[in-house]
Amino acid sequence: MSNIALATIPSSDQTTLYISAWAENTIDQLKSKHLQFFALTKDRATLSVFESMLKKHEPSLIFINGHGGPDLVCGHKDEELIKVGRNEILLKKTITYALSCSSAKELGPSAVKAGAVAYIGYIEDFIFFISPDKRTRPREDKTAEMFLAPANHVIVSLAKGHTVLEATNASKNYFLKNIQKLISSESSVDEREYLRYLIWDMRSLVSLGDQKATAI
Amino acid sequence: METEKEIIDLVIARLQNLPFDKEISIGSSGEFTKEELIEHVKNDDSIGQKMVAIEMDFLRSMKEGVFYE
Numbered sequence: 001m002s003n004i005a006l007a008t009i010p011s012s013d014q015t016t017l018y019i020s021a022w023a024e025n026t027i028d029q030l031k032s033k034h035l036q037f038f039a040l041t042k043d044r045a046t047l048s049v050f051e052s053m054l055k056k057h058e059p060s061l062i063f064i065n066g067h068g069g070p071d072l073v074c075g076h077k078d079e080e081l082i083k084v085g086r087n088e089i090l091l092k093k094t095i096t097y098a099l100s101c102s103s104a105k106e107l108g109p110s111a112v113k114a115g116a117v118a119y120i121g122y123i124e125d126f127i128f129f130i131s132p133d134k135r136t137r138p139r140e141d142k143t144a145e146m147f148l149a150p151a152n153h154v155i156v157s158l159a160k161g162h163t164v165l166e167a168t169n170a171s172k173n174y175f176l177k178n179i180q181k182l183i184s185s186e187s188s189v190d191e192r193e194y195l196r197y198l199i200w201d202m203r204s205l206v207s208l209g210d211q212k213a214t215a216i
Numbered sequence: 217m218e219t220e221k222e223i224i225d226l227v228i229a230r231l232q233n234l235p236f237d238k239e240i241s242i243g244s245s246g247e248f249t250k251e252e253l254i255e256h257v258k259n260d261d262s263i264g265q266k267m268v269a270i271e272m273d274f275l276r277s278m279k280e281g282v283f284y285e
Contacts, residue, residue, distance in 0.1 A: 015241045067244040078244070101243035125243045125266065132239055143238055176283075183283060190235040196274035197240070199282060203273065 005061040010045040010076035021138035022148040045075040061215035068100030091116040101125040118164040118209030150174035165211035175202035
């Protein structure tokens with residue numbers, strides 16, 4: 001096991017700008033832990049750089065942020081990074097977490113079949129709310145935080161040495177904690193409307209492959 | 217047919233309750249205001265159908281007691 005993690009952090013539109021800001025925030029907090037993170041940000045989040053970093057560092061953990069679909073995940077400016085039938089073998093011997101829409105539907109199973117230790121991701125679109133007045137400061141957006149903090153908790157948990165199953169459940173529990181906050185008297189009527197979307201994301205998160213595997 | 221219309225009406229009613237000053241991000245489809253979402257539901261396109269699917273999933277999750285797991 002390499003104790004090295006590789007993250008793709010594109011930011012070519014509003015959605016990727018938000019998820020990337022939160023991913024960078026998460027990685028910053030994990031720098032002193034047991035994993036060494038390499039982050040491919042913006043125009044470095046491309047297939048050629050990704051392949052070269054995989055070859056050079058043989059990471060045990062891959063953290064993908066970006067757009068996706070049932071059979072693929074994308075990098076900067078929606079360049080196809082990994083696609084079913086083309087190069088899912090790149091994920092061989094790794095634990096991958098993809099904060100990306102729907103990729104656990106087809107790419108996840110296909111990656112595991114090709115030798116990935118585990119694949120954690122979403123079987124449906126990952127949905128979150130933003131406050132337009134925070135567009136330039138996504139990390140200060142408390143509305144987005146309700147969705148993106150639980151989503152990033154998968155990586156936090158894996159970086160602490162928890163298993164694939166534990167990390168997935170920890171993230172789901174974080175979503176659930178936010179859901180329970182919303183149904184308590186602490187939240188406003190407006191905020192309670194986010195409930196259905198938090199539940200959607202929580203239920204869409206799945207882990208495939210070796211549930212007992214760890215990244216460190 | 218009547219049930220389908222009732223579901224659409226329910227989804228639109230729920231979307232009308234969304235905060236006016238927020239936007240929803242739906243992957244590569246982009247960001248939408250609540251007024252835009254309501255139009256998509258009325259047009260019965262892929263974004264509108266996604267909103268219906270989310271509402272149906274929410275109703276199922278309430279029945280399953282997901283809040284108190």
